[in-house]
Amino acid sequence: MRGYFLAFDPTFLSAVAPFAVLAVILFTRHPSTNYIFDEQEALLANPYVNAKGGLGFLDAIHRDFWGLPPDRSVGSYRPLPNFLWRTIWAVTNQPFFHHFYNVLFHAANAALLTCVTFWLTRKRGLAYLVGLIFVGCAVLTEAVSGIVGIADVLGGMGAIAALAALALPGWAMPFAVFAAVLFGLFSKESALVCVPLIPLAALIAAPLTHPTRPARLVRALVALLAAGAAFVLYVELRRRWFPAPMPAELTAPLPEGAPLVKRALHDALVWFHQAPLPRDPLNNPLSTADTPHRIAGALRVYWRGLTQIVFPWTLSGDYSYPQEPAPDRLVFFESVAGAAMMALPPLGSLALWIAALRREHLERRERRSVRAAFLVDGGQATSRRWPLLIAGALLAAAAVGLAAYDWHALRPAGRVQWLRSLPLVLWPLPFLPALLLGLGLLVEGTRPLPCPATADRSAWVPLRRGYAGLCIAAIGLTWVVVSYFPHSNIPVVLPTVRAERFWYFPAIGSSLVLAVAFSWLHEALAGSTLAPRTRWSWRAWVTPVLFVLFFGFQCVQAYRHAMDYRNDLEFWAATKEAVPSSAKAHLNYSVMKGARGALPARLAASQAAVELAPKWPMAHVYTGDTLCRMHRADEAFPHYQRGMDLGPNELSLIALALQCLHDEKRLAAYEAELRRLAEEHPGTWLAYLAVDTLDNGEKHGGVDPKYRPRGYNEGPKE
Missing domain, CATH: 1.10.287 (Helix Hairpins)
Structure with missing residues (x-):
């Protein structure tokens, strides 16, 4: 086993085999799994994947991630995952297969990251260590075991491929970077972080990828032009293929005398033309907070995510209200810690890079004095x-x-x-x-710098051991911060307050940093890895033991969380235990229990959701619906009434309530209350549907069928 990993240089094929085995063990769901949570909307209800409405294969470029047209989109434009889903859907619609290739793609990403690390450091052990940490990172379970995580995994593949492209000759590198970044962007828009990060990596890693001709500034410039061109082309193609409506805040002109920076930012956002993002206080409580409190809450979430990378004690598929509420004050430990970990890593990267430059300069100067050892x-x-x-x-x-x-x-x-x-x-x-x-x-074609040659003077042998670790750590520290920032709710308000799949891109950088940290600790305690060792002292065992504990805990937590995806009931049961303050977790658990006929358990979970989120229309309507299905319609109506009053435009909820009242023969008994609600909310779905159902219920058998909600685990409505 030791010989497999350390006797030969790692290649993609040699690395992907063990990583695939490990990923399959850790992240594979049970073969009898079903579609869970967002997977139902992404696949079962996706009109593009199901080829509804005459949608052809190439129409993915005109649909969002959920198969919706531009005027109904929630802002997620990711055609490549849809192409993949549509292709596999023609073969099978079993959820197990649609998550399994995600597991294999994750293993491929780990293998490619291993190769990138080896190309930079020429250290076999360190390269495999990076891949091992990445493939077993527990916080990535949602992205790897969840079907919708394919966007994050493919986007990460584009980012890692762009890093790998930096090792190519200067004439080939920009075209490979362009293709990799474009692939990442069409997989998930988060890949836009590659525009600053890949040139930064080119700048820092130039003496590692090309020790005789570093040309740092030129390589960084070329990488920037290539990544920037991919980003510009992506935006322009998206604007033409997917003409989503402009967010309301961008359609209004800026006031006269607006600062130049504000005008430039406004013009850039108008050009970028991001589709309007939904703002639901339940999914993102920070959406209703003022900017200072939103940033404080976002920093708290960032800090908690960072701790999960290292110590994933709690993992969850949901963090909805009030699990991550808007803070009531600006300064507290987690906001300060989050701010520090936003600011310090880039500064640390700068310090490490300066130290690497100094070591590189000293090495080259020392080697120049030994003329016989060089090919100049x-x-x-x-x-x-x-x-x-x-x-x-x-x-x-x-x-x-x-x-x-x-x-x-x-x-x-x-x-x-x-x-x-x-x-x-x-x-x-x-x-x-x-x-x-x-x-x-x-x-x-530039003149090569002195570098040691092989004995027959036929090939270059780079000297990297003195500064390779510094460069890798410098790239990783900044990578974590920059790649997470678009998901932080600081620059823009996102639909979701927190999701573990957001950490797929940052985990690339954290894996580099953690592997280098373990390597440095081992060298500090056990001595240089270059010196032959007759026997190991106790100090030499400290780092291996610490790593086994760290990696073992990561694997255990990843496996445990992946087992939460056995089915939708297990998923929501585990979620409400992991985040007991999430009203959404309790309510979805109640739906799963109700789908299995356990109405008393459904009622208890629904009531827990109402207690946690008393102003959430869905919690009230679902509680009423549970009582109604238990043939307690008179007890259900106050909950229906409260839910419809809170959400007069929640079409599906209103239809659900009215239909059950009709089925229980109690609709006419509450006609006066329903007509009064309709009068109190003129011009809403409640005003229309309540009156229409009261007037035409006998003809339609309740609610007009075209307004009835899609049933659980059903495909898209025709």
Whole structure:
């Protein structure tokens, strides 16, 4: 076993096999599992996946994650997962298979991250350690075991692939980065964090990926241009393929004299054209808080998520109100800790990078003094410098020259219509490939820095042990903060206050940091790994024991949480135990019990939800519905009345209440109360549906069938 991992350099195939076995053990659901929570909307009720309404295969680009058109979207545009679902759905609609490939993709991501780490550090043990920590990270269970987590897993795959692309030659790297980032963006919009993070990684890792020709600034610039081009193309394609309505706050013009920064931000958001995000105080209590209290609450959530990465004592599929309420004060331990962990990691990255630069400089200076050990500007490695330099200079100059000629001559003259028809933000894209290729060739043609050679002087042998760990940790620290920030509820208010699947991108960085920390601790206690060891002292066993405890706990918690996905009843039972203050967890548990005929248990759970969220219409209506199905319609009506009064436009809830009253022959008994409710809420669904059902109930058999809610575990309505 030791020889498998340490005797040979890791490859994708050698790493993916053990990681796939581990991922299958930890995250695979029971074969009899059913569709749970959001999976029902994402697959069973998804009109695109079910090919309803004449939707063709390519129509995924015109639908959101849930298969909805732009005017009904909740803002999640992720066509690649839908393409995958539609393809597999044609073969099988069993939920087990739709989660199983997610598990395998996660193992593939861990294997690719292992390869990236090895390419950067040339340390086999450290590379496998990174992959092991990532594949067993317990907080990722929701993303890996849950079917809807495919968006996070595929988005993470794009991000890791973009990191891997940094090891390619300069002329190939930008095109691979472009493709990887574009893949990530069409999988999940969270991949936009790659735009700043991949250039940062290129800047820091340049002496590791290309020790003889680091060219940090040029490689970072090329990566930035490639990632930025992918982002711009993604936004422009999304705007055309998926023309969602503009959020109301962006349609109103800014007041006269608005600051330049505010105007620029407003214009950028208008161009980005994100579909309006739903604001439900139950799913995100921070949505109703003022900005300072929202940020304080968001920092608290961030801190709790960070602790879950290291010590996942509690894992849950839901954190709804009032489990994560808006705080009543701004300064408390978790808000301060969250703020500190937002600010300190980037500063730590800067300090580590400076230390790495210093060590690299010292190493190169020391090696220059040993002339015999170097291959300096000669031999096979540099025989094609001048052709590369000439070709690169010609391509870059041609790209810049053609762009300038088009801008100053062709466009004013009205020539080359296809270029003129491009939006201004897309205008540079036709010239960008030649520029990127030229810059890449220039980088590969620069004079190499001194670097030790093999005995036959035929290949480069990079010296990285002195600073590779510093570079990896520097990348990882900033990666955690930047990749989580879009999910933090700080820049924008999200539909959800907290979700563990949000940590898939940050876990890439945290795995790098934790692995380097364990490596440094082991070297500090046991001595250098380069020195031969005749026997191990007790100090040499400290880090392995700590890692076994850490990793073992991660695996146990991941397996336990994955077992919560056996079926929907087990899932919500575990959720209400993990987060007892979540009204949504109690109410969904009540629905699962009701679906199995356990009405007394359903009633108790529904009443618990009402106590936790007394202003939640659904809790009141579902409590009334439970009583009504127990043939206690007179006890049910006060709950129905309260729920309809709180949510006069909740069509499904109103229809549910009216239908059960009709079925129990008690609708006419409450006609006066229902008509009064309708009068109190004019112009609402309550006003229309209550009166229509009272007047036409006998004809329709209750509520008009086209307004009745979709039944539990059913597909999309025709």
